[in-house]
Amino acid sequence: MGSDRVGFIGLGIMGRGMSRNLLDAGFDLTVWNRTPERADEVVDAGATLAGSPAEVAEAVDVVVTCVSDTPDVEQVLTGDGGVIHGASAGDLVVDCSTISPATTRALATALAERDVEMLDAPVSGGSEGAAKGTLSIMVGGPAAQFERVRAIFDAMGSSVTHVGEEHGAGQAVKLVNQILVVNNMLGVGEALLLAEAEGLDLQRTLDAVTGGAAGSWMLSNRGPQVIARDWSPGFTIDLQCKDLRLVLEAFERLKLPAVGTGLISQLYATLQRRGLGDEGNHALVKALEHLAGVEIGA
Ligand code: NAP
Numbered sequence: 001m002g003s004d005r006v007g008f009i010g011l012g013i014m015g016r017g018m019s020r021n022l023l024d025a026g027f028d029l030t031v032w033n034r035t036p037e038r039a040d041e042v043v044d045a046g047a048t049l050a051g052s053p054a055e056v057a058e059a060v061d062v063v064v065t066c067v068s069d070t071p072d073v074e075q076v077l078t079g080d081g082g083v084i085h086g087a088s089a090g091d092l093v094v095d096c097s098t099i100s101p102a103t104t105r106a107l108a109t110a111l112a113e114r115d116v117e118m119l120d121a122p123v124s125g126g127s128e129g130a131a132k133g134t135l136s137i138m139v140g141g142p143a144a145q146f147e148r149v150r151a152i153f154d155a156m157g158s159s160v161t162h163v164g165e166e167h168g169a170g171q172a173v174k175l176v177n178q179i180l181v182v183n184n185m186l187g188v189g190e191a192l193l194l195a196e197a198e199g200l201d202l203q204r205t206l207d208a209v210t211g212g213a214a215g216s217w218m219l220s221n222r223g224p225q226v227i228a229r230d231w232s233p234g235f236t237i238d239l240q241c242k243d244l245r246l247v248l249e250a251f252e253r254l255k256l257p258a259v260g261t262g263l264i265s266q267l268y269a270t271l272q273r274r275g276l277g278d279e280g281n282h283a284l285v286k287a288l289e290h291l292a293g294v295e296i297g298a
Contacts, residue, residue, distance in 0.1 A: 006152060007031065007056035008047070009076050009083070010067035010097070011038050013234070014123065017130030018066060018096065018156045020045055024133075025155035030059040053077070054086030062092045062149055066123075069242050070099040078110055089115035092145055094152070096137070098122045098178075098243055101168030101250075108141070108167035117145050120167060122174035123157065124181075127234040128221060134158040138177070140169030175250055178243045182264045182284070184218045189285035192226055196296045202227040222282035227297040231279040238277035241268050 008019040011033040019042045022029050029047040032055070033039040043049050050056040053076045057063055063083050067073055073095055077083045083093060093111060095104065095118065108118040119141035129135040135157035139146050146153075146162045153160040163173045191214075195205045206223050209215070221234070244265040251258040258265075267287040276283055289295050 004061040004092075004149070004152075005030070005059065007050070007060035007063040008042075009033070009053050009056055009063060009065045011042055012066065012068070013127045014096070014130045015066040016041060017127065017132075018064070018123075018135070019047065020131075021133040021155050022064075022152065023047060025151070027152070027155065030056050032056045052081040052086075053083045054081050057083040057086030057088075057091065061090070062094060062152065063087070064094045064096060064152065066096040068097065068239065070103045073097050073099050074103065074107065077107055084111060084114060084116065087111070087114060087116045090117075092117040092119065092149065094119045094121050094149060096121050096123050096156075098174050098239075098246070099171060100246055101171040101175075104140075104168040104171050105166075117142065118167060119145050119149070120170040121153070122170055122177075124174070124177050125157070125217075126221060129157070136177075137161070138163050138170045138173040140164050140171065140173075141167050171246075172250070175243070175247045178240075178247055179261050181218065182240070182244065182268075182281075183260045184216050185222065185282060185284050186260070186264050186267075186288075188216075188219050188223055188226070188282070189288045192223065192285065192296045193288050193292055193294055197292070197294050202297055218282070222280070225280065226282055226285050229297050231276075231283045233278065233280035235281045236277060237268060237271050237279055237281055237283060240281040241265070241272055241277070244268060 006027045007030045009032050023046050030050050031039055031042055031047045032050045032053055039049055104120045111118050119139055121137050121139045123135040123137050125135040136159040137153050137157040139162050163169045270287050
């Protein structure tokens with residue numbers, strides 16, 4: 001373990017598990033969450049609660065952030081009471097949120113003006129991966145900073161990859177990841193729709209296909225939730241739509257055809273319109289059920 005003192009900002013579904021794993025790995029942790037009660041669990045486990053992101057930065061050398069969207073990261077880093085107002089030269093910000101690569105570069109520039117370093121380190125592996133410390137972490141930014149916080153990444157993830165020296169490279173790889181996630185979820189939904197309409201035993205169907213060439217993280221983790229009609233979120237539809245907006249912005253900028261991902265984005269939008277934004281992203285199947293007039297596992 002390095003000698004850096006560590007801060008964590010954003011104790012949501014992901015941040016709670018990630019910060020618990022940092023505590024378990026022996027890091028001296030200072031935390032902040034906008035809604036203070038959501039910090040109780042981590043404080044009870046041994047973390048120190050700070051009064052603002054700036055206070056976190058004053059207390060530590062490395063600040064990890066995991067908040068919702070691009071403006072939220074801007075708020076906790078450079079807004080009133082933000083990290084930049086408490087950080088010292090040589091400190092490092094590691095942003096594990098999924099946000100715009102372009103804004104990541106702008107934030108890195110703003111921090112660099114105060115001699116504060118930044119890595120973008122978005123994650124994949126869901127709430128399960130955050131809780132178990134088995135996240136995939138894709139990191140952009142200077143290799144020396146990556147090496148500096150390798151022990152922090154190893155405490156939170158089991159697959160940690162430095163994807164490029166450029167700020168925003170991690171975020172760009174995360175968009176690639178999200179294309180794979182949603183297209184996979186559409187396939188899981190279509191497959192289970194057919195299984196239902198054929199009158200197959202859904203659990204036995206999952207048992208039969210999960211270990212073969214069709215297996216995937218989404219199938220193993222979300223397939224059972226779909227057939228149990230458990231829509232509790234590991235990753236909410238609202239956040240999935242945020243990521244799809246970032247993906248489609250990249251497709252638009254690069255003049256690429258978003259054939260599958262564009263369609264899936266429209267399906268997710270119908271679910272948000274129906275007020276289902278707080279449900280898990282596997283509830284994508286509800287859009288297919290609505291089209292087909294078939295309910296899986298009902
Ligand atoms: P979440 O449960 O909704 O938590 C969001 C966190 O961000 C909460 O701590 C929230 O504080 C904080 N926050 C939001 N806006 C803020 C603002 N303006 N100022 C200060 N704090 C703010 O979301 P999550 O699932 O943990 O996701 C967090 C990030 O990880 C997102 O970028 C998401 O895309 C990414 N991610 C999630 C998953 C997943 O499976 N869940 C997987 C990979 C990546 P409050 O408690 O006050 O609301």
